[in-house]
Amino acid sequence: MALFKNDLFHNESGTRYRLLHVTPETDEAWVINVTDEASWPRRYSYAALLDDMDKQKLALVSSTGHRSVSEYTSAAKARRKNAWKIIEPLLASAAIYDPKLRGPLVSARAEATGASKTTVNKYLRDYWRGGQTQDALLPKFPEIGLNQPQATNARGRRPSDSRYEIYQMHRSVDDKHVIAAVKEHFLDGEVSTLQHAFQEMLKEHYSYQDGNGQSYIKPSGERPSYRQFYTVVKRCFSLETILRGKKGNKDFERDHDQRIGSALYEAIGVGYIYEIDATIADVFLVARDDRSKIIGKPTLYLIYDRYSRLCAGFYVGLEHPGWETAVQAILSLAEDKVALCHKYGVPHDPLDWPADRIFPQKFLGDCGEMISRNSNRICDGMESTISNAPPLSPQNKGTVECGFRLIHASIAPATPGYEPPSNVMRRRGKHYDRDASLTLDEFAAIILRAIISHNRREMKKYALDPRAALRGVSPVPREIWEDNIAYSAGVISRYSEEYLRLQLLPRDKATVTDQGILFNGCFYSCADVEKKGWFVSAANRGRFDVDVSYDRRLVDSIVVHDLRDARKSYSCGLTTTSESYRGYSYAEVKYVQTTIKRILQNGEDNALQEKIDLKKFISDIAQPAHAAMKLATKGRSRSSRKADIAADREAEKRARRQDEPATPTSPQPPAATDRLPNNVVPMPDRSTAPAVAVPQQPAMKSGETQVRPLSIQEKLRLKKQEMLNDITK
Known part of the structure; x- marks a missing residue:
């Protein structure tokens, strides 16, 4: 495997190196240790490096680490240009790699440019370690502050009157207190504020008690200030985290989330x-x-x-x-x-x-x-x-x-x-x-x-x-x-x-009765259903259920589905029994019927009392009548009571005609009883009483007095008189 200029490789321990320059004629290769920031180029045998690569003692690093120029500001680019002007003449010769020749070259260039030798050496190291490109000379502005120590190292603006020293924040302690206070007292709803969380943090972690047990906040300089507290909040909590905590996930996604994508x-x-x-x-x-x-x-x-x-x-x-x-x-x-x-x-x-x-x-x-x-x-x-x-x-x-x-x-x-x-x-x-x-x-x-x-x-x-x-x-x-x-x-x-209408309307079960199709308190019918004989069958063989589609908003009609053929349906309207509900909704019908049921329930006590009063009234009339009947029929057979029923009925009719004339009769002169008090019931005048056929009484025994039985009207008058006079029998 070959090695080329600027290739990165590492050994078995993980130390990284970069190949800076190769002279194949002399088997000379200059390599710099990238892992060590203070290293300088060293001479190696190029053949030995290739042999180590073949033996897998060295391995190439796939990433070159090149950066884009567009990531940096104009100030960074100006610094890069200035650094390149300083070291560019030195890089024209391979002598700069040799440590014996590098010192005089750097001193001469420093004197020519006015820069210090330390600055020139720094630029050379950055250039070699960064890939021997001009971008390697860019200042690392984004990395500033990333590797801060645990303490703030006596930083911060002092008060104008120097009344206290600046409190130094420690990430291991103070940052934890800030994060815990924000999560507990700030991200718990829309009402709480950062000032409230700051005060709660001071009360919990930066306070002391005097001899009387009274709690006090530590003075300035012995506790974080609100500015320090807010700095930690900005560093540790993103805006999205704060908004989600304050508003909730739903409100954040609706009102504050990013809008990436299209409605399509x-x-x-x-x-x-x-x-x-x-x-x-x-x-x-x-x-x-x-x-x-x-x-x-x-x-x-x-x-x-x-x-x-x-x-x-x-x-x-x-x-x-x-x-x-x-x-x-x-x-x-x-x-x-x-x-x-x-x-x-x-x-x-x-x-x-x-x-x-x-x-x-x-x-x-x-x-x-x-x-x-x-x-x-x-x-x-x-x-x-x-x-x-x-x-x-x-x-x-x-x-x-x-x-x-x-x-x-x-x-x-x-x-x-x-x-x-x-x-x-x-x-x-x-x-x-x-x-x-x-x-x-x-x-x-x-x-x-x-x-x-x-x-x-x-x-x-x-x-x-x-x-x-x-x-x-x-x-x-x-x-x-x-x-x-x-x-x-x-x-x-x-x-x-x-x-669509048949498919979307809600379906339910209805009952076929002899009065019509009963559904939610209303009766329905139509000519097609009547021809099929459903109602006659319900009257003689019993009720049965059918599927119906309906609109909850209006009770005027329903769609009834055929029992045997699912493809058939019939539109049925209200019968005369439920015609009064036309134009109502099913909710309104239910409310009306519930109201009627409540009214009937409220009247149950009155109806029961009326039944009891009626029975008592009948009993007050029936008991004396039954006693009078027993007295009048004493010693007579039951069949003898109907022996002269025709004559007795005719006599009763003649007497009723006198008491209930259809036409006005001539006024009678007032009787003497008209002048009696209101609480006195006049006795009937026997001379004007209608003739009534009296049944043959059995012969009286010696010592008995004949007593004519009282009529029902007479007994009622006597009963009323007794009640008026508070006479208890």
């Missing part, structure tokens, strides 16, 4: 990644039927294609963000755009909707609605995947997040009731809600037109693909989509709105 990350082409998210729009709305009533701010869902920045779907509603609301935004991907534009009075242009009915390979959302179990239906039936960004990481779905800002910025100047986000938490902020005048449909029309405008607008900072730029494609969302769709046509799918 992972987006191979159009239709690969759709970003979906929701926000509360910054506009106050009014009720449709009464514009004097403010209904608050709506929920806005947007779906953006990451590659082209095309807004492919949206939804505006009053529901809170959730899976059911996200379904409406996803359904808008396949919604009839002609009908949509006609509904809101916006001119329709097919070029504005190049992504109509196209589904992506991946939906990217946050850990909200897209993490719902129901969202798995996207993966099961539509060959798409769902990815959720980590919580508090809007930068991972920056396309849709910027879309919200751009939409709001475009509509803010001309939209009444718009409230800037800065005004929400502002003290004594302006009342923008007083200007609210738009209904939900009118605001949806504005959002639709803003989306169309965005899809037509040129994006100045968009990183247009070079191939697309050479084809003359403008950085307009709809043009980027049209140009790139040819490369993505084989990996994206197209679905109809009907299929």
Whole structure:
């Protein structure tokens, strides 16, 4: 193995050497020990060096250690130039390597340049040890201070009045105290400060107690100053470490982290990644039927294609963000755009909707609605995947997040009731809600037109693909989509709105009864289901369950899936039993039914008391009547009571006709009993009493007095009189 000029090699002990000069004719080689900073070149046999290389006693060092000139400042380069001017004449001859000739040459050059011999020797050593290039003469500014001693060695600015000596910091002790205080008392939240950590460090490690046990901080000169404390903090803690400790990892990555890369990350082409998210729009709305009533701010869902920045779907509603609301935004991907534009009075242009009915390979959302179990239906039936960004990481779905800002910025100047986000938490902020005048449909029309405008607008900072730029494609969302769709046509799918609706709506079990299909407290039916005889079967053979798809926001209809054919489904509406719930949501129905149940529970005690009072009232009438019946039928058989039933019934009717006339009768003169007190019940006048057929009584025995039995009316009057007179029988 050959050795060449400037080659580095080391021996078995690890000492490094550099080959400075070779004279093959004389078998002479000059070598310098790089490991020893005070060494000078020494003469070796070139053949002996090569022999040691072959015997592996010496080995080449792969790294040459050359440095780049661009790393150094202009001051360093000026020093390099000056040093090179001093030693350049000496290097013209190989005599400089010889120690006998080197001394006079260095002395002469030092006298000629005005530099000291020590300086000239230093430059020569640096030149030889550094690879015999001009860069070897560069001063090592970056290495200054790296090999400091453990103590600060009496450094620091003294106070002007010299009232104390500078405290000398020791890395083994003082730095540990500073690091521990910062970690414990500064990086524990946003409230704590460096001054607080400094004070806690002094209290824990630089204080003493007097004879009374009182703690005092050591005086200046016997403890680190705040400037020394802060110097250690800057040296031992990076800005990222401090921000992560103060803000937390999530807030740091969202607000303070570096922004390396592009939003096109992972987006191979159009239709690969759709970003979906929701926000509360910054506009106050009014009720449709009464514009004097403010209904608050709506929920806005947007779906953006990451590659082209095309807004492919949206939804505006009053529901809170959730899976059911996200379904409406996803359904808008396949919604009839002609009908949509006609509904809101916006001119329709097919070029504005190049992504109509196209589904992506991946939906990217946050850990909200897209993490719902129901969202798995996207993966099961539509060959798409769902990815959720980590919580508090809007930068991972920056396309849709910027879309919200751009939409709001475009509509803010001309939209009444718009409230800037800065005004929400502002003290004594302006009342923008007083200007609210738009209904939900009118605001949806504005959002639709803003989306169309965005899809037509040129994006100045968009990183247009070079191939697309050479084809003359403008950085307009709809043009980027049209140009790139040819490369993505084989990996994206197209679905109809009907299929999407059945696939995305949540499913559950409903019960078929003889009154209809019972689901969440409501009954449903339709002609197709009635023809299949489900309700008759439920009435005679028992209830059974079926699968239904439903919209939690509205109970008006459900989709019932056929039991035997999964491809068939029926749209069923409310029956007359549940018609009163039309226009309600299932949550509202549940609340109403819970309220009714609570009302019934509250009335159970009253109902029970009424039952008991009724039974007592019946008993008060039945017991005397039963006793009177026993007395009247004493000695008679049971069958004899019905022997003259026709005559007895006719007599009772004649008596009732007198007591309950259908027409007014002539007034009777007031009886003498009318002048009696209110608490006295008049006895009936026997002369005017109707004739009643009295059953034949058995013959009286001697000594008995004949007693006519009292009628029921008479007994009731006597009972009432007894109660009024507080007579207890």
